[in-house]
Amino acid sequence: MYHGCLRLKPAGTSYGNRYHKGLIENDMLHLQTFATVFREPKARFVSNFCDGPQHHHGMSEEQKLDMSLAIGDVNNMDNITRWKVGLAFYAEQSYSRGCYVRMLTGSMCSDADVVVDQELTDRAIKNLDQFLFVGTSENYTATVDAFLRVAATALPAVDPSTFHANHGVAEDRWTYRLQPAARIEKTIVAELSHNLECERAADIMVHTGKVKYDDPFDQAVYERAKVLFETKFGRPDTDTDESGA
Secondary structure (H helix, E strand, C coil): CECCECCCCCCCCCCCCCCCCCCCHHHHHCHHHCEEEECCHHHHHHHHHHHCHHHCCCCCHHHHHHHHHHHCCCCCCCCHHHHHHHHHHHHHCHHHCCHHHHHHCCCCCCCCCCCCCHHHHHHHHHHHCCCCEEEEHHHHHHHHHHHHHHHHHCCCCCCHHHEEECCCCCCCCEEECCCCCCHHHHHHHHHCCCCHHHHHHHHHHHHCCCCCCCCHHHHHHHHHHHHHHHHHHCCCCCCCCCCCC
């Protein structure tokens, strides 16, 4: 896990973490080998805002500069009024929506030139239906357990003993071996959050309605992800995750 995002590096048997980069044309021939874990769209929105302009893949440098000037320093919580203005501005922008749809159809997460609509969303869901594994972070422990079972029996075989977690200091500092998902998994998510102070504040703003945010297209992808997981593995009890991931 890295910043709460799935990072899979099994000795060359996977492309690895995509960050905010979408599928490419050649990937469409191998979708049955892909794995993904989705966050609820509002949680992704909060995370992407607090990650800052530099990680908005698909935007031009000029667009990133304009965004940076508009939202200010997301890490600076001293001027909360200015920070709220920046969050509200970000919520109004088209590039803050449709990340899942873009990435599943060949574009980057924040490509402002790609217009997300129902047709593109239908294509995204069609591609998602072909994935080897689809999970959701709201059922985090069940997702990890199910993924390890799938990975252990997938062809070509994926060796779970080569999974690595990046602590943000030294690459491959820890190695996780095949075992049931444990409490430490959630601890890692919390420790490696981009910016806990920013994320907690933004989460409150969004979920109380003080900042309006709605992403119907990514929500449709997320709902499909939940159905795919429940169809294959049954309806899990929703995890209680103190990390807020």
